[in-house]
Amino acid sequence: MKRTPGEISKMTERFEGAIRRAGIKLTPQRIAIYREVARTADHPDIETVFRNVRRKLPSVSLDTVYRTLGLFADLGLVMTVRPLGYRLRFDANTSPHHHFVCTRCGATLDFEYREFDTLRIPAAASALGRVESRHVEFRGLCASCAPGPARSKGKSAKRTNGTRSHRP
């Protein structure tokens, strides 16, 4: 799910403006980390970002990736998703959207859901507190993992409930 060079440039430009407006330094590490998240719609986890950024900047440390993505999240430059059973993932798409997570391969895919976004907040929920954000997670088999056309991408099965497996 690559983004086009045009999209990436536009996002990077917005990103650099936001960093400057925040009054913090625009370092090569920050640029590389942002670009790595913005490069695709894949929702990479920390380890993936780290591995890919190292190809451009071989000396970046894991600590920098953690620190930097945490900073971006606080600045609203990236969103975070934590699909059940998988690690925290990052998303440079900050427009309102929701996620479909494949219970087999972990693919995390965006979709829009206007019908949900415009639904009123039920009384049962507003009684609990002030709702500030809402998010839907759909789970199931993604198109690549679906049986039949046997077009598996070679990923192995994965527990779907967030727990480890236990011996028989």
Add this chain to the structure above:
Amino acid sequence: MKRTPGEISKMTERFEGAIRRAGIKLTPQRIAIYREVARTADHPDIETVFRNVRRKLPSVSLDTVYRTLGLFADLGLVMTVRPLGYRLRFDANTSPHHHFVCTRCGATLDFEYREFDTLRIPAAASALGRVESRHVEFRGLCASCAPGPARSKGKSAKRTNGTRSHRP
């Protein structure tokens, strides 16, 4: 959010039947762990279950808690929730419901949302794969953490985006 003794008995009875039907052993550890999750609607995490179960069974090991809760999740005896920014939590309420998560104290509260449950799956999502389950997470400040009546439960603020804090 304690459950009544009546509810707990009923749940425990169903639990024991399910364990027997699954053809696995009904151990004191399994009973204690199940009862601890069923005791409240608090969605405890592993560490909390471990700590509380130890009060009854001081020798229970953390490994057993991990293993056992994973087993229960596979058997459908508990559900798992992983609120953004908090650890994996367990829920003995297996009826369809959704969650409100307090971004300050982490309280994870159940609510029903019929309007959502009956919503059709949007084409944008079914194009991605076969949707097998759906879950809504609302985030915001819970009633106890809301400002004003200053009735804070003493919990400290917490990052809301699933990342660690970074130095200023």
Add this chain to the structure above:
DNA sequence: TTCTTAATTAGTAAATATTCCTATTTATCG
């Protein structure tokens, strides 16, 4: 451009969290 300085980073240690290993215990069934 060069200088100054506070912010940022790399590298590593430390702290957490989770899973694995295996000798011992035990629930279940005959």
Add this chain to the structure above:
DNA sequence: CGATAAATAGGAATATTTACTAATTAAGAA
């Protein structure tokens, strides 16, 4: 009661995340 396969405790091993600190560097001033 035994027999036995399943399950557990306890500790080791991994994996993940955060903390620490000396060295580097982006950004603004001169």
